[in-house]
Amino acid sequence: MHGASSWSFGEREAQRITEILRGLLRESGARSALLVDRTGQLVAQTGEAPTFDATAFASLTAADFSANDQLARMLGEQEFGALFHQGERESMYLADVARRVILVVLFDNRTTLGLVKLRVRGTVGALAEVFTSMFTSGAEPPRMADGFVGEAEDEIDRLFGE
């Protein structure tokens, strides 16, 4: 048993992720795609810039997905691999990626749930490859630059100084 560890990703992975998400938007006609990690942090966003608070959105997405995971287990399922929330104009489709991140696709009535679902299936596979190799590379997470901690402590004192 241990404390929580950190994870990180770099320029190359970010580019690959953006490419995959752009492909998804092109082929599905969806408006926007977001990647959120299971702890509720926004990892990437592509397409129309959201008009809402993306940070809050990400934390609620993770909570939504986790709660549904537990519901799945109660039904004897390992997980619900995907969720769909339907609105009058705007809808969202969420899919699990390698048990690490959640793909959120926002779309309106210019496309259909069927098409989004179909395209998400391929996208999830491609993203899973990126994330699986990222998490199994076994590389030690890079440390922050010298002076980071000192500077961070000063910032904490300033911000939380009342």
Next chain:
Amino acid sequence: MSMINYASREINCKLVYYGPGLGGKTTNLEYVYQKVAPASRGKMISLATETERTLFFDFLPVDLGTIRGFKTRFHLYTVPGQVYYNASRKLILKGVDGVVFVADSQLERMEANVEAMQNLYDNLAEHGYDLTRLPFVVQYNKRDLPNAAPLAELQQTLNPGWPVLEAARQRQTPDPLHPGELLVWQADGQWFERAPYYEAVALTGEGVFDTLKAVSKVVLKALG
């Protein structure tokens, strides 16, 4: 599990406020929300029942600004205090970087405190985390109430210390906040460590930022 995004140069850390029901977890976050400059914090989200009891969580993102080129942000969460909502409590702990235990100082809440502390340990263990190895701070809230238990009693019950096995940590360490007290000490040939603690009155804000400062510094130290 802090996330370091080298592409967008961002670091996000997750802090969770844990503790018994009506102990002041949400009040801690509300005070932070009121006092931190609006430019440095995001929207506060509360998933609460109609009677304002936390149902799932409260969430408040706080921005530290850019440090050595990295946009550094803390995500503050509370869990529901009521045991009834244990399933959602557990979910919030996923990927936690630091924990604040908000204890209710009132004598009659001692049992609820003990239960919540044990529950915190168990829920973390289910995620594979060990409370004794995470950045962890205890806050004794409601110190202003006439029925508040003496500090020594609270410490003895909730934060008595855990055995330290790694030789590197077996070094007598004074508690910088409480002269004459120790954070790491030896007794009967064994080494023990306890979490730093703070006294607070969350309603008036007393001790709220001291607690937050303490836990966030330990979390960032772990990254450096």
